[in-house]
Amino acid sequence: MSAFPVTSRNFRKNTAKAHADENLRKALKRMESGAIVRRAAVVAELPEFDALRDEALAIKNHVLGNLDFYLERFEAQVKAQGGHVHWCATPRQARETILSICQAVGARTATKGKSMIAEEIALNPFLEENGIEPVETDLGEYIIQLADEPPSHIIGPALHKTKEQVTELFHQHHRKYGREERVTDPQALVNEAREILRQKYIDADVGITGANFLIAETGSTIIVTNEGNGDLTQMLPRVHVVITSIEKVVPTLEDVSTILRVLARSATGQEFSSYTTFSTGPKRAGDLDGPEQFHVVLLDNGRSDLLGTEMQDLLRCIRCGACMNHCPVYHSVGGHAYGWVYPGPIGAALDPHFLGIEEAQHLPNASTFCGRCESVCPMRIPLPDIMRHWRERAFESAVTPPQQRFGIRLWAWVAMRPALYRAGARLAMRLLAWLGRREGRLSSLPFAGGWTAGRDLPAPQGRTFQELWAARRGARK
Amino acid sequence: MSGGAPAGAAGGRPRVGLFVTCLVDLYRPTVGFAAVKLLEDAGCEVVVPEAQTCCGQPAYNSGDRPDAMAIARQVIEAFRGFDYVVVPSGSCGGMLKDHYPALLAGDPAMKDAAEDLARRTFELTSFLVDVLGFENVRASLATSATYHDSCSGLRELGIKAQPRRLLAKVDGLELKELPGAEVCCGFGGTFCVKYPEISTDIVAKKTADIVATGASLLLAGDMGCLLNMAGRLKREGASVKVRHVAEVLAGMTDEPAIGEGGG
Amino acid sequence: MSEAREKILRGIRRSLGRGPRLGEERAALQARLASPRPNLIPKRARLPHAEQVVLFQAMAEKLDATVARVSSLAEVPDAVAEYLAARNLPTTIRMSPDPELDAIPWDRRPLLTLHRGRAAPEDLVGLTPAFAGIAETGTLMFASGAARPATINFMPDTHIAVLRSSQVVGDYETAFARLRAAAGREDGLFMPRTVNLVTGPSRTGDIEQTLILGAHGPRRLHVVLVDDEAH
Numbered sequence: 001m002s003a004f005p006v007t008s009r010n011f012r013k014n015t016a017k018a019h020a021d022e023n024l025r026k027a028l029k030r031m032e033s034g035a036i037v038r039r040a041a042v043v044a045e046l047p048e049f050d051a052l053r054d055e056a057l058a059i060k061n062h063v064l065g066n067l068d069f070y071l072e073r074f075e076a077q078v079k080a081q082g083g084h085v086h087w088c089a090t091p092r093q094a095r096e097t098i099l100s101i102c103q104a105v106g107a108r109t110a111t112k113g114k115s116m117i118a119e120e121i122a123l124n125p126f127l128e129e130n131g132i133e134p135v136e137t138d139l140g141e142y143i144i145q146l147a148d149e150p151p152s153h154i155i156g157p158a159l160h161k162t163k164e165q166v167t168e169l170f171h172q173h174h175r176k177y178g179r180e181e182r183v184t185d186p187q188a189l190v191n192e193a194r195e196i197l198r199q200k201y202i203d204a205d206v207g208i209t210g211a212n213f214l215i216a217e218t219g220s221t222i223i224v225t226n227e228g229n230g231d232l233t234q235m236l237p238r239v240h241v242v243i244t245s246i247e248k249v250v251p252t253l254e255d256v257s258t259i260l261r262v263l264a265r266s267a268t269g270q271e272f273s274s275y276t277t278f279s280t281g282p283k284r285a286g287d288l289d290g291p292e293q294f295h296v297v298l299l300d301n302g303r304s305d306l307l308g309t310e311m312q313d314l315l316r317c318i319r320c321g322a323c324m325n326h327c328p329v330y331h332s333v334g335g336h337a338y339g340w341v342y343p344g345p346i347g348a349a350l351d352p353h354f355l356g357i358e359e360a361q362h363l364p365n366a367s368t369f370c371g372r373c374e375s376v377c378p379m380r381i382p383l384p385d386i387m388r389h390w391r392e393r394a395f396e397s398a399v400t401p402p403q404q405r406f407g408i409r410l411w412a413w414v415a416m417r418p419a420l421y422r423a424g425a426r427l428a429m430r431l432l433a434w435l436g437r438r439e440g441r442l443s444s445l446p447f448a449g450g451w452t453a454g455r456d457l458p459a460p461q462g463r464t465f466q467e468l469w470a471a472r473r474g475a476r477k
Numbered sequence: 478m479s480g481g482a483p484a485g486a487a488g489g490r491p492r493v494g495l496f497v498t499c500l501v502d503l504y505r506p507t508v509g510f511a512a513v514k515l516l517e518d519a520g521c522e523v524v525v526p527e528a529q530t531c532c533g534q535p536a537y538n539s540g541d542r543p544d545a546m547a548i549a550r551q552v553i554e555a556f557r558g559f560d561y562v563v564v565p566s567g568s569c570g571g572m573l574k575d576h577y578p579a580l581l582a583g584d585p586a587m588k589d590a591a592e593d594l595a596r597r598t599f600e601l602t603s604f605l606v607d608v609l610g611f612e613n614v615r616a617s618l619a620t621s622a623t624y625h626d627s628c629s630g631l632r633e634l635g636i637k638a639q640p641r642r643l644l645a646k647v648d649g650l651e652l653k654e655l656p657g658a659e660v661c662c663g664f665g666g667t668f669c670v671k672y673p674e675i676s677t678d679i680v681a682k683k684t685a686d687i688v689a690t691g692a693s694l695l696l697a698g699d700m701g702c703l704l705n706m707a708g709r710l711k712r713e714g715a716s717v718k719v720r721h722v723a724e725v726l727a728g729m730t731d732e733p734a735i736g737e738g739g740g
Numbered sequence: 741m742s743e744a745r746e747k748i749l750r751g752i753r754r755s756l757g758r759g760p761r762l763g764e765e766r767a768a769l770q771a772r773l774a775s776p777r778p779n780l781i782p783k784r785a786r787l788p789h790a791e792q793v794v795l796f797q798a799m800a801e802k803l804d805a806t807v808a809r810v811s812s813l814a815e816v817p818d819a820v821a822e823y824l825a826a827r828n829l830p831t832t833i834r835m836s837p838d839p840e841l842d843a844i845p846w847d848r849r850p851l852l853t854l855h856r857g858r859a860a861p862e863d864l865v866g867l868t869p870a871f872a873g874i875a876e877t878g879t880l881m882f883a884s885g886a887a888r889p890a891t892i893n894f895m896p897d898t899h900i901a902v903l904r905s906s907q908v909v910g911d912y913e914t915a916f917a918r919l920r921a922a923a924g925r926e927d928g929l930f931m932p933r934t935v936n937l938v939t940g941p942s943r944t945g946d947i948e949q950t951l952i953l954g955a956h957g958p959r960r961l962h963v964v965l966v967d968d969e970a971h
Contacts, residue, residue, distance in 0.1 A: 012672075012674075015675060016674065019674060019678060030948065034949050046782060052779075052780060055779045055780050067756075069761045069766065070769075071748075072749070080929055087745035087748050089751075137956065139944045139955055139956075140944075140946035143946065156946065158946055163948050187952050190944060190947065190954070191954075197956065202861060216773060217776060218929070218931045219929075219931075220935075227942055227943065227955035228894050231956075232895070235891055252772075254778045254913050254916065255779065257911070268945070271802075271878075272877040272879055272937070272939040274943055274957070275937070275938060275939075275942075277936050279934060280932070281933060284885070284932070285886075287884065287885065287886055287933055288858040288886065289859075289884075289889040289890060290933045298748075300747075304752045304755055305751065307755035328661045328679045329679075332675045332678045365668075365672075366675065367665070368628070368663060368664065368668045369629075369666070369668075371628055371629070372628070372632065372659070374632070375632050388538060388540065390540075391539060391540030393540070395542075400540060404539065408536055409536075409541065411535055412541060414530075415530040415533070415551075416544075416547055416551060418528045418530050421531075425502065439711075440736050441708065441736040443712070448670070450669070450673035451670055451673065453674075455677060455705065456707075456708045458707050458711070458735045459736070460504040460505070463506060464506060465497050465508075465510070466497070466502055466525070469509070
């Protein structure tokens with residue numbers, strides 16, 4: 001697969017492409033009705049859901065305030081049980097670390113569980129360049145790996161693909177395994193992938209998974225999946241590599257229990273995911289299976305810079321995807337339009353940190369601030385507030401386009417002068433009302449093409465409230 | 478005096494400063510008068526400070542923090558001394574109530590005043606129901622209506638039941654729930670002109686839902702959302718009429734609906 | 741990469757505006773780890789034990805597992821044989837080489853062929869002992885070990901778990917506490933290599949959000965719930 005092409009700068013172009021893609025529109029429509037209803041139903045079944053959110057939030061805040069302590073403790077516990085921890089400040093260090101682990105065992109293929117951090121560091125193309133074949137095993141990731149596309153959703157990477165597209169991809173790529181028939185039924189498609197990937201797990205030299213959480217108390221890493229692919233990925237090869245990031249550490253098993261209660265419910269609307277797996281060190285003396293080596297690759301990539309800032313709350317994110325599942329903008333444009341690894345509201349708030357505000361300036365701006373993301377975020381991350389902070393940085397650093405800056409500053413200048421405002425408003429509204437006098441609306445207006453391209457502009461009533469109020473008060477006196 | 482209006486600071490009728498909002502001021506004065514009527518019916522003395530313009534959201538949400546702070550200070554000054562400040566908009570109400578204190582938290586001279594204003598500020602339907610316990614709506618309108626929950630009111634201020642309780646008192650009005658009533662209409666302030674294709678796409682889904690209810694009238698509590706939804710409905714040639722909820726509650730439905738001609 | 745280690749830790753401390761946690765602060769954090777305390781436990785799980793067993797079964801079934809309750813270990817072979825026969829599944833079973841499972845009188849159903857050891861690719865039915873059953877979501881906990889290879893929980897198409905009613909607890913926290921107690925050490929180094937929380941069979945929604953069971957792990961999960969408590 002090619003490295004995740006950063007196209008955030010082309011957000012408008014990406015939007016136009018998304019709007020023209022009928023398959024994508026159908027997929028997004030399905031998600032709009034499905035994911036939201038499922039979450040609401042399962043949340044309604046648990047009266048303590050909001051109280052659990054508050055506790056989960058408090059746990060994460062506690063961790064972030066003591067992140068150095070918990071990471072050191074996690075590391076010590078991993079080492080005490082025969083595992084290795086590799087600290088990596090940059091994506092490049094993380095990629096090279098993983099490559100050298102693979103090379104040390106002469107690896108030719110590596111199976112992979114789903115990992116957003118692996119996407120963040122563009123691991124697959126790097127392994128390929130170095131002669132190691134990465135095999136995605138999560139069905140959605142496998143599909144987009146065949147399609148040579150990036151994921152469009154953090155928990156449903158192939159959400160944008162129709163079953164017809166999957167049929168074609170499988171037909172094209174599975175012939176080399178002697179599969180000539182075109183399979184169309186979703187169950188049959190899943191079976192075909194299952195059979196082909198089964199052999200890949202067995203053949204792989206290294207299994208790479210992400211981690212949803214790291215437990216400081218025990219030195220365990222945790223993956224949460226529904227398919228069981230992550231488990232086969234980590235238990236069959238000789239080496240298990242966990243690629244993860246520093247903010248994922250949680251103090252104790254009790255603490256992670258609390259967070260797990262809100263994770264699946266927020267993500268897929270399940271009471272609990274099928275598989276929550278705790279991996280601690282390599283296989284033990286006498287164990288009949290399990291990996292001989294256990295490596296945790298711990299990535300910072302600028303996360304530590306967010307601590308102590310107004311954006312620190314982003315580090316509470318548990319990557320459930322509820323924000324994008326509930327976002328009207330995501331529902332309109334899909335995940336690829338955001339142009340980088342993390343789409344939706346969390347991406348709009350997080351991507352500028354990784355890509356810089358100039359590259360990513362559209363993302364925090366392309367939000368209606370409807371607040372639904374924050375209202376469903378299990379970690380109550382104030383996503384609109386954080387997006388607004390990015391808008392402020394863009395405004396301050398003149399990344400915001402000059403005409404927008406000028407327009408806003410002019411409006412504010414007038415708004416600070418009530419008498420001028422009243423006089424100007426009277427004139428402008430008279431004119432607008434006159435223009436729309438016949439229909440009560442305008443179907444086009446110079447400088448308002450953005451509005452009138454897709455909707456009429458209702459005409460004002462003609463006089464301003466202030467004007468009429470002053471008249472009424474005058475009459476009363 | 479109808480309703481159980483609490484007494485004002487001076488012991489008499491509560492003195493309410495009406496924050497008209499710029500969109501009501503510019504576009505739909507009827508909503509302002511409807512708000513005045515409802516507040517007076519509920520036993521309040523209503524004052525409209527002249528020095529008000531806009532709540533500063535366009536600047537605030539565009540990242541122009543200094544201007545937003547300057548406007549916030551101006552609004553705070555203009556509304557000093559009222560028992561309550563009432564806003565016929567969840568969005569502007571949320572700005573005063575939620576965002577001013579955050580915006581001015583670092584300004585020792587204004588911090589307390591911002592918090593004081595926030596405590597006194599209420600969205601119109603919430604003020605009537607939650608503060609005054611006023612439900613004695615004397616209006617009638619024989620039609621079927623549906624109601625869109627504007628995002629800021631809903632999620633920042635918890636406005637959901639209040640307008641419905643009041644609308645239930647309107648004679649002859651049948652309220653049909655709008656599927657996806659809590660989904661954004663795509664207005665989003667400057668968003669609708671910065672990203673018009675996305676905004677239009679979102680509002681088109683909303684209008685499809687509105688039309689599917691079969692209601693003749695669409696109501697909401699925020700002028701921005703109303704202009705957006707009305708503009709799209711008119712572009713689609715839909716016959717659904719659009720009004721601010723206050724117009725119906727105050728019985729002020731003689732003026733043409735939003736985006737309708739022939740006044 | 742120890743250079744990176746120092747860089748990251750230093751960066752964290754700089755951002756937080758403080759030095760390393762020392763003295764009393766450090767002691768408080770260590771104490772939090774040394775005696776982990778449960779946070780809020782949902783009411784759903786706080787039930788008398790007998791009701792927890794009932795809830796476990798109800799939740800497991802709701803989440804697409806099947807459950808057969810039997811009154812003694814001696815009845816397990818019948819329950820397993822009947823389950824397999826009813827679904828026309830093979831009677832060759834990959835079983836954990838676990839003393840507890842070995843104590844079951846398998847010779848009562850001579851048609852069941854048992855192979856002990858880690859799972860092999862051709863295995864179609866796996867049988868493993870659960871460490872706990874968690875009522876609040878009908879979740880099974882499996883703890884790996886020399887006698888309990890984790891591969892059996894994932895590779896065969898059909899996974900049968902043997903769970904004793906005394907192993908059913910209300911919530912995850914109690915199950916973890918039992919895991920800690922079983923190891924009898926307080927340094928946090930008590931986790932087996934693999935602990936699996938399993939809730940229903942493997943599933944995916946990755947093709948048009950259509951729910952399909954049996955993505956990579958077992959297509960079927962069956963629990964033989966053995967009553968081992970005096971009434």
